Amino acid sequence: MAELLSLAGVHTHIGRYHILEGVDLIAPEGELTMLLGRNGAGKTTTLKTIIGLHRASAGAVRFQSRDLIPLRTPEIARLGIAYVPEDMGIFAGLTVRENLVLAAREREIDDRRLKWLFGLFPPLEKFWQLRAGFLSGGQKQMLAIGRAVIEPRRLILIDEPTKGLAPAIVGALIEAFRELKRAGSTILLVEQNFHVARSVGDGVFVMDTGRITHAGRMAELAEDAGLQRRLLGLSLDAHQ
Amino acid sequence: MSDLSAARTMPFDPWPPAVLAAAMLVPLVWIAPSTWLILTVAGFAMGMMIFIMASGLTLVFGLMGVINFGHGAFVSLGAFLAASVLTRMTGWTAPDALALNLVAVGPALIVAVLVTGALGWAFERIIIRPVYDNHLKQILVTIGGIIVVEQMIHVLWGPDQIPLPRPTAFKGSVGAGDLVFEKYRLLACVLGVAVFAGLHALLNRTKFGLLVRAGVENGAMVEALGYPIRMLFVVVFVAGSALAGMGGVMWGLYQEIITAGMGMEVMVLIFIVIIVGGLGSVGGCFLGAVLVGLVANYTGFLAPKLALASNILLMVVVLMWRPQGLYPVIRQ
Ligand SMILES: Nc1ncnc2c1ncn2[C@@H]1O[C@H](COP(=O)(O)OP(=O)(O)O)[C@@H](O)[C@H]1O
Ligand SMILES: [Mg+2]
Numbered sequence: 107m108a109e110l111l112s113l114a115g116v117h118t119h120i121g122r123y124h125i126l127e128g129v130d131l132i133a134p135e136g137e138l139t140m141l142l143g144r145n146g147a148g149k150t151t152t153l154k155t156i157i158g159l160h161r162a163s164a165g166a167v168r169f170q171s172r173d174l175i176p177l178r179t180p181e182i183a184r185l186g187i188a189y190v191p192e193d194m195g196i197f198a199g200l201t202v203r204e205n206l207v208l209a210a211r212e213r214e215i216d217d218r219r220l221k222w223l224f225g226l227f228p229p230l231e232k233f234w235q236l237r238a239g240f241l242s243g244g245q246k247q248m249l250a251i252g253r254a255v256i257e258p259r260r261l262i263l264i265d266e267p268t269k270g271l272a273p274a275i276v277g278a279l280i281e282a283f284r285e286l287k288r289a290g291s292t293i294l295l296v297e298q299n300f301h302v303a304r305s306v307g308d309g310v311f312v313m314d315t316g317r318i319t320h321a322g323r324m325a326e327l328a329e330d331a332g333l334q335r336r337l338l339g340l341s342l343d344a345h346q
Numbered sequence: 347m348s349d350l351s352a353a354r355t356m357p358f359d360p361w362p363p364a365v366l367a368a369a370m371l372v373p374l375v376w377i378a379p380s381t382w383l384i385l386t387v388a389g390f391a392m393g394m395m396i397f398i399m400a401s402g403l404t405l406v407f408g409l410m411g412v413i414n415f416g417h418g419a420f421v422s423l424g425a426f427l428a429a430s431v432l433t434r435m436t437g438w439t440a441p442d443a444l445a446l447n448l449v450a451v452g453p454a455l456i457v458a459v460l461v462t463g464a465l466g467w468a469f470e471r472i473i474i475r476p477v478y479d480n481h482l483k484q485i486l487v488t489i490g491g492i493i494v495v496e497q498m499i500h501v502l503w504g505p506d507q508i509p510l511p512r513p514t515a516f517k518g519s520v521g522a523g524d525l526v527f528e529k530y531r532l533l534a535c536v537l538g539v540a541v542f543a544g545l546h547a548l549l550n551r552t553k554f555g556l557l558v559r560a561g562v563e564n565g566a567m568v569e570a571l572g573y574p575i576r577m578l579f580v581v582v583f584v585a586g587s588a589l590a591g592m593g594g595v596m597w598g599l600y601q602e603i604i605t606a607g608m609g610m611e612v613m614v615l616i617f618i619v620i621i622v623g624g625l626g627s628v629g630g631c632f633l634g635a636v637l638v639g640l641v642a643n644y645t646g647f648l649a650p651k652l653a654l655a656s657n658i659l660l661m662v663v664v665l666m667w668r669p670q671g672l673y674p675v676i677r678q
Contacts, residue, residue, distance in 0.1 A: 157570055183572035195567035197560040199675070204556050211572055253571070 110135040110261055110292050111156065116165035118155045125151045127316040128165065133261065133309075138283060138293040140307035140324055142300075144339060148316040149296040150192055153263045156294075157189040158182045169261065184211075186260035190267060192296075194250040198239030202230055202249055205238050209253035216257075223252050226282050244275035251279070255286065262286070265296045280305045300338070304328040312337045362633050362672040365664075369637060373644040380524035385643045391531035393639025394538020395600060397632050399593030400616040401545060402586015408562035408626020408675060410579050412474055413481055416488035417616065418609030419495035420466060420587045424458035424594030425604040426503050429510045431457050439513040447513035458591040465495075466587025470580055492610060499606040507605040510598040534596055541589070542632050549628060558582060562626040562675055618657050622664045624671030633672055637664075 111133040118126035126148050133139040141149050154160045156167055158179035167174040174182050183189070188209075197205050206215060224231040227248035233241060238249055247267050254262050268276045276299065283306040286293060297303045303310065307324030320327070320337050327333060374382055403417045431454040432439055438450035473491045477483040512530055519526040549555035557578055561568045565575045590609075597612060598604040619638050623630030638657050645656040652659075668674060 159566055159570070178574065179566075179569040180572050180574045183570055189570040191567065191570070195564055195570070197563050197567070199559055199563060200556060207553065208556055208560055208568075208573075209571055 108135045109133065110170060111294065112166075112168045113152070113156070114166045114168075116152075116155060116162045116167060118151055118160050119163050120151070120160060125160075125316055126155065126162070129155075129313065129316070130318050131311050131321075133292060133294045135292050136290055137308040138287050138291075138295060138306050140303045140310040141294060141296045141313065142298075142303060142310060142338060143313040143319075145298075147313045149313060150265055151316075152313070153189065153191075153265050153294070153296060156182075156263060157187060188254035188259040188262045190250045190254050190262070190264040192265040192269070194246050196238045196241070196246045196249055198237065200238060201235050202233050202238055202241070203235060205249055205253055206230075206256050209256045211257070213257060219256065219258075223256060226285055227252055227278075244271050244278075247271060247275070247279065248282075251282065255291070258291075260292065262291055262293045264293065266298060267295075268297065268299045268302050276302060300334070359673065362630070365667075365672070366633055366637055366640075369640060373648065376648055377644070381647070383525060384527065385647055386640065387527050387531055387535065389640035389643035390636060391528075391534040391538075391600075391639070392642060393636040394534050394541075395593055395596045396612070396615050396619050396638060397538050397593075397635035398541050398596060399590050399612065400619045400635060401541070401628055401631050402582065402589045403616060404620040404623065404626055404628060404631045405558060405562065405582045406579075406586050407620070409558065409582055410478065410565065410575065411481075412478065412579075413484045414474065414488045415485055415613065416469065416473065416491035416495070417586070417590055418611075418613040419469075419492040420462040420590035420609070421594035421597065421612055422499060422604070422606055422609035423465065423495060424462050424591030425510060425598030425608060426499055426508075426606075427458045427461055427591070428454040428595040428598060429503075429508055429604060432510065432513070439511070442514040444515040447515040450513055455592055455595055458595045459588045462591025462594070463584050463588035466584045467580070469587065470583045474583070496606040496610070503606075507603050510602055510604045512599050512602060516599070530600060534600065537596065538635075541592075542628075545628050554578075554581075615657065618661050620671075622661050622671055624668075624673040624675055626675040627671070627673040630671055630673035634664075 109132040113129050113131040116126055116129040117124070129148070129152055131141070131152070141152065143149050151160060155162050156174065158174065158177060158181075162175050169182075169185060169187065172185065174185075197208070200208075206220075229241070229245045230248055230252055233245065238246065241249060251264065251267065254264070267279055271279070280302055283293065283295070287306070295303075295306070304324060304327075310320070310322055310324040310327050311318050312320040312327075320333075327337075370386060373385075377385065399421055403414060406412055406414055406417075432450055435450040435453070438446045441447075469491060473487050474484070477487055516530045516533060519528050520532070521527050549559055557568060557573055561575050561578050568575050568578075594609065598608070601608070615638060619634040620631055621634075622637060623632070623634030637660060641656050641660050642653060646653040664672060
């Protein structure tokens, strides 16, 4: 399958710190690619480098053969890349509707698309006019993902969406990712929850200390407990 | 489904207005009601002028964390521009006819707003832009900026203070018996409320306003949604400078004597107001300005010796209650 996004030998510095030390990664079109790794491995920095919130100091970040590194964040976003940050980045003082209006940019929110989104995340309809700051954590995450998909985007970057959420809501998010895959979205998903990863991942990259340490198919990693232990240092799925 | 004017169900924080009400009612213990009413109108009028001058600065800080000590330059410049326009239009300002007087004040305000807005644009490009990420440098270069503007005023208008007489229809008072209100103060109240209503509508009912509010909360996310925050910032900076210029005209007409240093002097009040209100919050700025104006007038009457310290005291008390100001902006 065609690679929509590719990183080759990407290095990123934050201030004096050398955080990414040569990341190689591809996200094929139409697939959900997992990016796994322990805390501090550099997953968030990788996503921020793609969306331009950090600037790579070396290497190449290509999106449909376009080099993203010289571009500013808004330009990168307007190529069709949506970003759901680890802290969700919800505008708490704005209503659910206003958050989505901004995410749709110059377009009016499409009614059919909105119905589809409400089907995916019913709380967004219920709290349509509520200030987003009053939503629960799970509902905020639904809004954060909703913003990323309110208009069709070429690539969606999502950073640890299930962190700290109740199992029922994690289940709803897994369903939502499956629906997004059915709709043909290309997603790069950072997760710590291995259960989520094995439920939705097509390809998988594992990173540690700023480098990719494993690349392969998610199904293979899910079958190989020894590999999981070696790469991730734990067998998370034992409890899930 | 996506109309921007849909009704908003948002819980409103009633405590700051309650504090304002208390601050208004408590002085009635010592002050006769008719005097109290006059002081209240005077305080409100002063608050409205400070609000107009301060409203842009709170957004400038909120949007990009830029500390602009040079904001007062636009206040001074606005007042001097108005003086130049009005002294050329004495045919309109001298007769006691409201319509004629307004014909003179209109161009004065327009010239002040346009020129200070344009200077704001240059100020942002030349002085602010190179120091976006450095507070210490911002403080130093913006103080440098206001000094340069003050010296330019000395060059263009001379080193002395100059008069800025109110048009005749705005002189004197209305009312009867114990209750007489200066006309000019009533005008300031009306203009201040109009500016607040306009800003409020802009921030709540337009997409640009939504972006500004979103940017105050989380600029990086606004960028990740595809909007360049720096372009928003430039627009806000220019509008804020123009409002400061407009406020400077009002403030100058209120004092009737203007000096190049008036902007620097009023900056103390402006900073108190935006800190009391909560940096980045226009509603908080409005409430803070009213509080500052009222407290200044009540204490000026009850304990003139305390008048200078009263606003600092007010700020300390508010910050002890709410360290982020009356309406803290939620930041991520
Ligand atoms: N702003 C920053 N300043 C300094 N170091 C940072 C900053 N952000 C992240 N880091 C460091 O970079 C490394 C990778 O962080 P991050 O990309 O957030 O990891 P992950 O998302 O995989 O948990 C960590 O060691 C972290 O401490
Ligand atoms: Mg992270």
